[in-house]
Amino acid sequence: MKHTLLAFLLLLAAALPARAQDAFVAALPGLAGNFNAQAEAVDRLGALADPRAIPVLRALADGRLLKLADNSLVIRDGTATTDVLTGAATEAAGTEVLRINNRVRVALRGALGRLQLVSPDPAERLAAAEAVFRSRSADNVPLLDAALARETVPRIRDRMAIALAASRLLASDPAAKLLGVEALGASSSPEARSVLLEARAANPDILPQIEAAVAAIDRRLAVRRAAETFFQGLSLGSVLLLAALGLAVTFGVMGVINMAHGEFVMLGAYTTFIVQEACRGIPWLLPWSLPLSVPAAFLVAAACGALMERGLIRHLYGRPLETLLMTFGVGMMIQQTVRLVFGAQNREVLSPPWMQGTLMLPFDIPVTQNRLWILAFSLVVLALTVAAIRFTRFGLEMRAVTQKRAIAASMGIRTGRVDALTFAFGSGIAGIAGVALSQIDNVSPNLGTGYIIDSFLVVVFGGVGSLAGTLVGAFGLGLVNKILEPWAGAVLAKVFVLIAAMIFIQRRPRGLFAQKGRAAEA
């Protein structure tokens, strides 16, 4: 490590003209000027290849570069401040933070990229290659050539090669340009495509080659875009699945039209918020607050569900209209209670770091982390639900009671208890859905209202009483929605989906997976 660092410094020093030392000092005052002067000074520092520039530029980018009253610059690091020129510790009194705008930020990215291309840290080199690609300039060609010759990590080599090709496109040498076009055309990155399109106007002489390169990228991108849309459809489907799964149990299995289902989802989201706030006091627990919320939300929502079933719904079995109105009213009361306790304002539920950002799947298909986790989570919840119904004693009793209540009772099953447990189970799943939704939607008292219609749609579309139907219905509706969205816009796509679902239900009132036999008549 020490050796590489030494070699790195020596390399820079060797590249350093004697005047550069003074040029570094001369460029500094510009950093404290207006945005124009700042951008210019950053460009000059980036061209110097002086290692002292790196901490200064980084500090400027992070808002840690301060100006003292006597116009000298200092870098703040935590509580300590050091002078840019002497490196000596200084007092931070009377300082002013140097602010930047996007133009300076763009210049900073380019300058830092140039300076860090030969950094010993692979992560920095990768970021530098990306930055140099974005701030492409013909001046970077020799720099990138040298860096590429030394680079050993394949991933960084790829990025550098693309950056080099993009920079060559701006060079004056036609042979170099063609080399650049060829290299960019061989990639499958949308950014490379954008660079090529940008170069069209300036290079009419090599237009056919550019067009060919763009077409080549387009062919590769078409597959990727389809995959992207497919993933977005799956992601929307997973959200629908989570929201509808609890309903598939309470409505599908028990036949209770529970209009307060959305409110159980909302209670789950608020439980997530409470668990997060409770974990705040214990720092090591905070990253685990989301996983901890899952059982907590299940218990809270299940308890509310059991209470509602025992207290109200059981008196109304066989009277669907009254059940509908009553659960609707309970839903409003839950909503208003939450509003009174937590206020009408949205509550902030933090995303843990492992749920932020984009993950690149093979073939460069970008998926956002939070959506990926929710997709996986929804499938796990579905699997557990199926397992609970198929393989447990409780599931067996539940199916028995659903199929023929009287016979189940005569076999010694306490049907009332099974009803309560089933309803609590369905409500608990709704609570779990709330944990996932807190990551992608606003945690507000209205959270559930937005999902209740979609949930009923999914359950009815898939076929009442069929978990497989719920699965297919959720992903089917999600995919159709996302495939239509680019053509019709978000508002119209939803309208089309609803119309299609209406026509479908007209044709097949029992949904995709219609129940057959005795259960169908029940």
Added chain:
Amino acid sequence: MNHRMPITRRAALASFGAAIAAPSIRPSFAQAAPIRVGVLHSLSGTMAISETALRDTVLMMVEAQNAKGGILGRRLEAVVVDPASNWPLFAEKARELLAVSRVDVTFGCWTSVSRKSVLPVFEELNGLLFYPVQYEGEEESRNIFYTGAAPNQQAIPAVEYLMSADGGSARRIALLGTDYVYPRTTNRILRAFLISKGIPESDIMEEYTPFGHSDWQGIVSRVKRFAGEGKKTAIVSTINGDANVPFYRELGNQGIKAEDIPSVAFSVGEEELAGIDTRPLVGHLAAWNYFMSVDSPANTAFKTMWQAYIRNPRRVTNDPMEATLVGFQMWAQAVAQAGTTNVDAVRTAMYGQKVDAPSGYTLEMHRNHHLSKPVMIGEVQADGQFNIVWRTPGPIVAENWSPFIPENANRRRG
């Protein structure tokens, strides 16, 4: 049938909520009848994220005015109602304020659709409404004073900035908005403006989403694709309400940096950012006529007063709050000058009222019922505040009838 459910449910909820949340301040020492100040802001529903702070601002101003002895020796009394982000309910609540509570003035509304909903009520009953939010223009009711920005005081300067060297020289613009009158009209004006600047139709993208939209992945990746056509691209957002939170989260997750695709928002201020982690958003822009970070004596006083009133030293101020404050001060001055709360007399007295606003400028109410305002562009900082990167040298007069809408060609200006 399921479809109609949320509306009826919201309406029912709202009236229930309003019954609970109507803490009108009872006068304790007034001899003369109090002056009644109506507050018509959504305290629940999708707009509560933005409007709740405005209710508190009005209540703060009422309290401060009472501490100064009221107006004309009369106490002020606030009447708060909750229209619950439900547009027809706004009209009902406006009628209730004017006909039942007999308020002398009303401060209220955020979305244009709510203002359009109450406008006929205020005109019919000759009420007085102060509307504190930037909007699309194309309106000039004698019963409304517009203390927010018209398009030429916000949208057009913001797009000009995006197209300037400092703003990134954008040549391709994605117009994203919530699906209602304000974004649609603003984008119509902006489209005409962009075309007049030589931007071809093919370089403008327009997308609308419903209120409270949460699934932004498709739209954000389409914007990314739109940006990959070899021209510098920028986003102009007229997204309103809490849909902004998942929108910005998606921008962050998909790695859209302000250096590559800057976005400028017209309805996102300090209050909306309070609910999100702004670190991935540093450099994205908002255009307003006031930012909390403005350095002026009036602003320091405003911030101190607000944080003391709300008993939270970390609560933020924002542009519509400032517009509410300016409107309230002007109204108080106009009532004092007219010597009565009679709507017609106050209206006449309003013209030419001046207030030293927290934005650091002296604002004047013109006969077109709009204020002259300075325009500022701020960049989001990691702490949720805005760093002002551009501002007009002075206040500009509102063009509420935009010259970029062809139907306005024959209209009188000013």
